[in-house]
Amino acid sequence: MSSLTVPGAEPLAGSTPGTDRGRPPLRRRIALIPTVTLLLGAIYCLLPVAWVVIAATKSGRELFSTFTFLPGTGFAGNVRDLNAYRDGVYWEWMGNSALYAGLGALLSTCVSAFSGYALATYRFRGREAIFNVLLAGVLMPPVILAVPQYLLLAKADLTDSYLSVLLPQILSPYGVYLARIYAAAAVPADVVEAGRMDGASEWRIFTRIALPMMIPGMVTVFLFQFVAIWNNFLLPYIMLSDDEKFPITLGLFTLLEQGANTPALYTLVITGAFLAVLPLVALFLVIQRFWSLDLLSGAVKS
Amino acid sequence: MPYAKRHRLVRSAVALVLGTTALAACGSESADSETEAGPASLTYWTWTPGMDKVVDLWNKGPGKKDRITITVKKQASGDTLVTKILTAHKAGKAPDLVQAEYQALPTLVSNDALADISENVGDAKGSFADGVWQQTTLGTDAVYAVPQDIGPLMFYYREDLFEEYGLKVPTTWDQFAEAARKLKKAAPDKDLTTFSANDSGLFAGLAQQAGAKWWTTSGDQWKVSIDDAATQKVAKFWGGLVEEGAIDNQPMYTPAWNKALNTGRQIAWVSAVWAPGTLTTAAPETKGKWAMAPLPQWDASENRTGSWGGSSTAVTTDSKHQGAAAKFAAWLNTDSEALNALAKESGIYPAAQNAQTSGAFLKPPAYFSNQADFYTKAADIAETTAPSAWGPNVNVAYTTFKDAFGAAAKNKSDFGAALKKMQDDTVADMKKQGFGVAR
Numbered sequence: 067m068s069s070l071t072v073p074g075a076e077p078l079a080g081s082t083p084g085t086d087r088g089r090p091p092l093r094r095r096i097a098l099i100p101t102v103t104l105l106l107g108a109i110y111c112l113l114p115v116a117w118v119v120i121a122a123t124k125s126g127r128e129l130f131s132t133f134t135f136l137p138g139t140g141f142a143g144n145v146r147d148l149n150a151y152r153d154g155v156y157w158e159w160m161g162n163s164a165l166y167a168g169l170g171a172l173l174s175t176c177v178s179a180f181s182g183y184a185l186a187t188y189r190f191r192g193r194e195a196i197f198n199v200l201l202a203g204v205l206m207p208p209v210i211l212a213v214p215q216y217l218l219l220a221k222a223d224l225t226d227s228y229l230s231v232l233l234p235q236i237l238s239p240y241g242v243y244l245a246r247i248y249a250a251a252a253v254p255a256d257v258v259e260a261g262r263m264d265g266a267s268e269w270r271i272f273t274r275i276a277l278p279m280m281i282p283g284m285v286t287v288f289l290f291q292f293v294a295i296w297n298n299f300l301l302p303y304i305m306l307s308d309d310e311k312f313p314i315t316l317g318l319f320t321l322l323e324q325g326a327n328t329p330a331l332y333t334l335v336i337t338g339a340f341l342a343v344l345p346l347v348a349l350f351l352v353i354q355r356f357w358s359l360d361l362l363s364g365a366v367k368s
Numbered sequence: 369m370p371y372a373k374r375h376r377l378v379r380s381a382v383a384l385v386l387g388t389t390a391l392a393a394c395g396s397e398s399a400d401s402e403t404e405a406g407p408a409s410l411t412y413w414t415w416t417p418g419m420d421k422v423v424d425l426w427n428k429g430p431g432k433k434d435r436i437t438i439t440v441k442k443q444a445s446g447d448t449l450v451t452k453i454l455t456a457h458k459a460g461k462a463p464d465l466v467q468a469e470y471q472a473l474p475t476l477v478s479n480d481a482l483a484d485i486s487e488n489v490g491d492a493k494g495s496f497a498d499g500v501w502q503q504t505t506l507g508t509d510a511v512y513a514v515p516q517d518i519g520p521l522m523f524y525y526r527e528d529l530f531e532e533y534g535l536k537v538p539t540t541w542d543q544f545a546e547a548a549r550k551l552k553k554a555a556p557d558k559d560l561t562t563f564s565a566n567d568s569g570l571f572a573g574l575a576q577q578a579g580a581k582w583w584t585t586s587g588d589q590w591k592v593s594i595d596d597a598a599t600q601k602v603a604k605f606w607g608g609l610v611e612e613g614a615i616d617n618q619p620m621y622t623p624a625w626n627k628a629l630n631t632g633r634q635i636a637w638v639s640a641v642w643a644p645g646t647l648t649t650a651a652p653e654t655k656g657k658w659a660m661a662p663l664p665q666w667d668a669s670e671n672r673t674g675s676w677g678g679s680s681t682a683v684t685t686d687s688k689h690q691g692a693a694a695k696f697a698a699w700l701n702t703d704s705e706a707l708n709a710l711a712k713e714s715g716i717y718p719a720a721q722n723a724q725t726s727g728a729f730l731k732p733p734a735y736f737s738n739q740a741d742f743y744t745k746a747a748d749i750a751e752t753t754a755p756s757a758w759g760p761n762v763n764v765a766y767t768t769f770k771d772a773f774g775a776a777a778k779n780k781s782d783f784g785a786a787l788k789k790m791q792d793d794t795v796a797d798m799k800k801q802g803f804g805v806a807r
């Protein structure tokens with residue numbers, strides 16, 4: 067591990083050419099500690115991922131008998147087994163997860179954008195009260211809401227349906243909170259005012275002027291919500307009983323908990339978990355670039 | 369114990385738990401409703417792999433004749449499923465049929481989630497050992513489930529390594545301790561086995577063998593005796609072995625444990641009849657080197673075992689077709705065609721006695737091909753299963769076991785104190801839930 071930290075620290079120390087030439091030793095010492103901390107953090111986070119990647123390549127025989135970080139030879143076999151398991155139900159779970167997370171995050175982002183913009187731009191009675199309730203919602207872990215939500219949806223006869231998993235996740239207090247903060251910072255009141263002066267309707271101002279400015283923030287909301295829904299376990303666990311509607315998290319759990327007399331399907335679960343991470347990684351790589359867009363530049367001269 | 373009294377006790381427990389809420393009214397209403405005749409479409413929550421194929425046999429055979437169609441909804445096993453069933457039951461939406469482990473039945477019954485199906489499955493009683501059937505009646509004249517599979521405890525050991533180290537297969541727990549010490553002396557890097565604080569079910573089974581009855585009733589009150597003499601004996605025995613370092617103290621079912629079995633670092637395992645399945649994946653390299661023997665006894669004159677695992681098929685009070693559902697439950701667990709399919713597709717060890725030595729169980733499991741009489745022996749052991757006594761909050765007792773014994777095993781400290789904590793926490797939880805508890 068120590069061999070990793072040294073090369074990591076060096077380019078950072080060298081990345082400040084020309085500045086403060088007089089006292090480089092001090093700067094180097096300051097930069098070293100955060101760098102080492104971050105590197106340790108990165109190793110801490112990435113080690114389990116590396117384990118999953120490597121373990122997914124091991125066949126059942128190799129899994130517990132070979133050295134942990136020695137790649138195995140069974141990846142193709144594992145994927146074949148996963149494909150064959152109950153006629154490819156794994157891919158059904160994957161499709162369900164994509165539907166829940168994709169559609170859910172999209173709807174949730176829309177709701178967040180609407181309400182965040184409204185809370186940031188308009189002044190009306192009870193605005194702060196609404197916002198405070200939302201803040202309380204941010205502090206409330208969604209886990210404790212799952213059972214009440216189930217009882218509520220049971221009254222509407224909606225349990226064990228796609229809607230039962232989608233509906234509760236559309237309103238994300240954190241998303242609304244983020245959207246309000248972002249809209250307040252990114253959409254200057256002057257711009258909205260100018261739009262009104264030019265005779266644009268409120269809807270037009272929102273869709274044509276404010277929304278484009280809010281895009282980087284909304285991408286963040288989308289990503290957060292996508293990951294939250296993709297990883298969510300308890301809500302679908304309580305809502306769904308038909309395993310053809312299960313998302314990937316629940317599906318893998320049923321593979322693991324098969325009862326005492328049946329061995330857990332470790333290789334399938336590990337391979338399944340590895341494949342389930344790939345869409346998230348791909349999504350981050352693709353959407354990442356929207357964050358760097360700076361739509362604000364040139365809108366207002368101050 | 370008088371049956372009627374016990375029955376009333378369960379009922380009063382139900383009333384206490386649900387109080388005067390609308391839920392109680394809701395639950396009992398559907399329980400009283402007459403079974404609807406005509407075609408029925410039922411849902412069944414189960415974790416057994418391959419159950420859909422067994423159910424197909426029903427849907428194409430007897431089910432088609434009676435116009436009763438079953439749909440399997442596969443679930444994950446464990447305590448979480450009990451919570452899920454109870455949550456669904458609160459909304460009146462529990463499935464018609466559920467798979468439930470024996471120790472979960474009192475919890476489900478005290479929440480009024482399970483229907484009394486004694487009228488429909490009474491004939492099935494003869495197919496099962498008394499000790500097994502008694503678990504589904506909770507000692508009342510009601511029947512809340514039909515037994516499906518059982519997990520009598522046995523002793524598994526590496527035949528080759530026992531020979532190598534000159535160890536005798538222990539028939540008493542004293543001999544077991546001696547074997548552990550002898551092995552430690554001969555090969556300090558090896559362990560006879562481990563005490564796993566993760567597996568509450570195994571500890572409960574060992575206590576059951578020693579004669580413990582953790583939950584009983586007297587009058588209209590529950591009595592919790594987790595901290596009784598029998599269990600203390602078991603806790604002291606294992607705690608002593610851990611403390612002196614004669615056995616390992618690491619949990620089972622971890623990659624490290626798999627490796628220890630696979631490489632012969634642990635050479636024996638106290639487990640249940642389903643162990644061959646676990647060993648197949650945990651220790652694939654040692655196939656054919658293991659053998660099975662009865663569980664060691666506390667007294668050489670005794671012949672008893674406990675159980676670890678096992679489950680039943682129950683009908684819920686939310687079902688609108690309780691009679692039809694019970695009919696299926698009885699077929700699934702007593703019909704020879706169904707039991708054969710269960711053994712073949714799902715690898716379960718049947719609770720029904722006549723199935724234990726027929727069909728798929730004529731041959732030993734592939735992993736134990738060296739022990740031709742594996743299942744004959746297993747059936748004999750199964751018959752010696754001591755009666756069990758489960759209560760309405762086994763989950764709480766199990767959780768406390770994991771915490772208290774986990775810490776005690778890690779620190780190699782007093783198991784007696786851990787047992788006392790298990791007793792106290794279980795009693796405290798029952799009082800909190802509103803059960804009357806005698807001290």
